[in-house]
Amino acid sequence: MILEIKGVTKHFGGLAALSDLSFQVEPATILGLIGPNGAGKTTLFNVISGFFPPTLGKVFFNGEDITGLRPDQVAKKGLVRTFQGSNLFKHKTVLQNVIIAHHLQVKASFWQLLMNNARAKADEASAHKNSLDILEYMGLKDMKDELAQNLPHGHQRALGVAMAMAARPQLLLLDEPITGMNVEESQRFIELIRGLRDRGITLMVVEHDMKAIMGLSQRIVVLNYGRKIAEGSPQEIQKNQQVIEAYLGSEGLT
């Protein structure tokens, strides 16, 4: 078990965004996190990755209690998240974005970086090479010198994942990675996500595209109004009455 959520509750003032959530994630698997809008999926990601602490409950990563750690500390442990929407360093190039994301791999100290000595140069060269490899894998290499803000939407999402990869995650939280992509882009991205899992990375994916989630995930957790209403394999979830009811009025589970 690589990730354990235990009794996580999050209150914003009087509003309970998350209530007593508990589940586990096994390593090198893909867990789908679904639920209607406002169910608390992004809030859960924020709690897990340290952007705010839970009101109650704990988060364990590789058996270690990471509840309340800062986001950069959580990332350092190997738990990295991506963002909904396009959260990028817009005025930097694609390549520069990924190079900066190699922050955790930089060994040089502050002074060494400032003076740009041999160690800093070596770190930079290695980050540069590694970034090119990641960009190649994500299909972004041709655009490496393009400003991030000029990328088409689908590629911006890919860049977000590329940056998360630079942080060498053991567990990757993907927040709506294929939302807004066309069929072709989504397909490629889904293959990419499977590829990451095959490399041993554990993934937790929030998505509204039911077909994609059902196809990708080994297990699915369903949230509604901040509570877990179902957990199981994609087949079990598709038959679950409560889940179907929660989605009544929207696309359905096909």
Added chain:
Amino acid sequence: MDKRRLGHLVVLVAAAGFPAVSQDPYLLNLLITTGIWTTSVWGVQLIMSTGQLTLGHAAYMAVGAYASTLLVMKAGFSFWLAFPLSGLISALVALLIGYPILRIKGVYFAIITFAFAEIIRLIIVNWPSLLGGYGGIPNIPAPQPIFSIRFTSRLPFYYLILAISFITYLVMVRMEKSRIGKIFSSIHESDTLAESVGINIMKYKLIAFGIGCFFAGLSGSFYAHYFNFTSPEFFTIWQSIYCLIFVLVGGAGSVLGPLLGSFFLTLVPEFLRVAREYEPVVYAIILILIMFLLPGGLITLPARLLGQKKILGRR
């Protein structure tokens, strides 16, 4: 030698050679004053490069000025030791104040920097026995002679501030080109994204704040021993606001910005023969014009004139 290094050399030689053209004390004073502001304003720019707005920079100049004055006059230090120490003391005060408040975002952070600046000023005013109160501290000695150069006229001060500014410039350029500068600008662009890839944003914001205030302290120290006088009236909120205006007018997105801003805004009121009281009006008009016509600051003027696509400077 690449273009940039050549540019440095040309400017340095021109500046160093200027006194051969004119040693008019009035002009030298103007240039020295510009040098003092430029050094301090580079500190503001560094702080702003992480996305923080500091509304109390003059207070850290005051800390430097008073620290240097006391070290020399009360503790018998040589200026040459007091000068770097004043920078360190300013940085220390900045870190002490900055540490608890750096978590606060945006406007609120700026307001608190303003409040602390006022607190520092009030401490100075209300401690007359040590800090001279409203009247300030007069008769601050000039720097002790070094390499048999005696600071009895404006010229040695001119060369000293030229050296100080140039070193500050080199430090700023080094910062910007290194990964440190990239870290600062990524925090500026998106601190949540920076955090998510493992950057400790509090740490780097504090570092920028500390270094920025270090240079404020240095400029304050020089100020005290050049004017031979220090007073809380020299370091009010107006001076802090001027620091911001100098950066914005020159261009916050380039290391040359503060240099251009300081020069432009020191020289323009002089050329317009503007009375002291109307200086804020002139600055306000210039700032408004720049914000409308050249939002990236004066540094973007060459590109605009050459008809290139508008370069959006970072603010």
